[in-house]
Amino acid sequence: MNPILIVDDNEQILDILSQYIRAEGWPLLTAxxxxxxxxLFDAADPTVILLDIMxxxxxxxxxxxxxxxxxxxxxxxxxxxxxxxxxxLGLDIGADDYxxxxxxxxxxxxxxxxxxxxxxxxxxxxxxxxxxLSIHLPxxxxxxxxxxxxxxxxETELLYTLASSPGRVFTRDNLLTLVWGYEHVGNYRAVDSHxxxxxxxLDAYPHDFFTISTVWGTGYKFERNLP
Numbered sequence: 001m002n003p004i005l006i007v008d009d010n011e012q013i014l015d016i017l018s019q020y021i022r023a024e025g026w027p028l029l030t031a032x033x034x035x036x037x038x039x040l041f042d043a044a045d046p047t048v049i050l051l052d053i054m055x056x057x058x059x060x061x062x063x064x065x066x067x068x069x070x071x072x073x074x075x076x077x078x079x080x081x082x083x084x085x086x087x088x089l090g091l092d093i094g095a096d097d098y099x100x101x102x103x104x105x106x107x108x109x110x111x112x113x114x115x116x117x118x119x120x121x122x123x124x125x126x127x128x129x130x131x132x133l134s135i136h137l138p139x140x141x142x143x144x145x146x147x148x149x150x151x152x153x154x155e156t157e158l159l160y161t162l163a164s165s166p167g168r169v170f171t172r173d174n175l176l177t178l179v180w181g182y183e184h185v186g187n188y189r190a191v192d193s194h195x196x197x198x199x200x201x202l203d204a205y206p207h208d209f210f211t212i213s214t215v216w217g218t219g220y221k222f223e224r225n226l227p
Contacts, residue, residue: 002178003027004112005046007037007063008078009055013101017050020105021112034058041067043173048115050099050108053079053090061093068094074115078103128163130224131209135160144205154179155198158191162212162222171219195220 006017009032021028029044031037034055041049049067053060064075077095090098097111128135134143140156142149151159157179162170170178172188180190199212211223 002045002047003029004048004050005029005031005037005040005044006050007031007034007055007060008050008052009033010052013052013078016105017108020109024109032056034060034063037063038066041071041073042171044177045174046073048112049073049075050112051075051077051095053077061090064090064095065093076108076111076115078108128160130163130166131207133163133207133210135163144202144207147205149201149205151198151201154194155201158194159198162220163210166210166222166224169215169218169221174219191219 004021004026006014006021006028007030008014008017014030014032018028018030029040029046031040032055034057037049037051037055038058040046051060051063055063060077060079064077067073067075074096075094076097076099077090078099078101079090080101096115099108099111128137132143132145135141135156137156137160140151140153142151142156142159158175161175161178172191175191176187180187195212195214202212209225211225213221213223215221
């Protein structure tokens with residue numbers, strides 16, 4: 001599972017929620033500003049975001065707007081505000097739930113578990129099929145036009161990640177986090193070199209029904225050209 005991201009500039013709240021989340025065995029990241037939250041969101045692709053409204057710099061409402069414009073990740077707003085207008089605004093811009101301070105950490109955890117129960121089940125054990133491209137991740141087996149491709153583990157995982165979300169733009173940090181792990185974030189050359197080799201191996205066979213496109217200055221995306 002990708003990490004839960006907590007965004008709050010109150011160290012006490014970060015410490016308390018971090019303890020409860022770690023006790024559940026879930027991976028965790030924390031941010032103390034809107035700018036840091038957006039950076040971690042881009043790099044780590046979190047499973048759930050706990051987002052305070054009152055943040056230094058970019059406030060939580062603007063963070064929510066920006067994330068919601070590109071992602072459907074569940075966002076739980078946490079704030080000291082207890083006015084109906086603020087709750088309605090948070091929900092209108094895309095928040096999935098609203099928690100008012102002071103709160104019970106147990107209640108927050110219950111809300112997170114409820115959100116996670118609504119998330120789609122992972123499909124990594126299934127075969128992903130797009131046209132004549134078939135990817136079975138557990139066995140690292142990839143076939144194209146009936147021909148088995150000789151891909152490395154990283155190349156297979158990279159192809160599966162891109163192909164699982166056609167049209168989505170993955171930044172290099174996204175791909176490093178999802179395929180290599182958090183400790184490799186920033187090593188963009190690894191992504192570019194693997195994409196280059198992956199394209200070379202795919203180009204050995206006709207595949208006009210999909211393309212791995214470069215989004216200049218950002219990253220890569222898998223585009224389906226099926227009718």
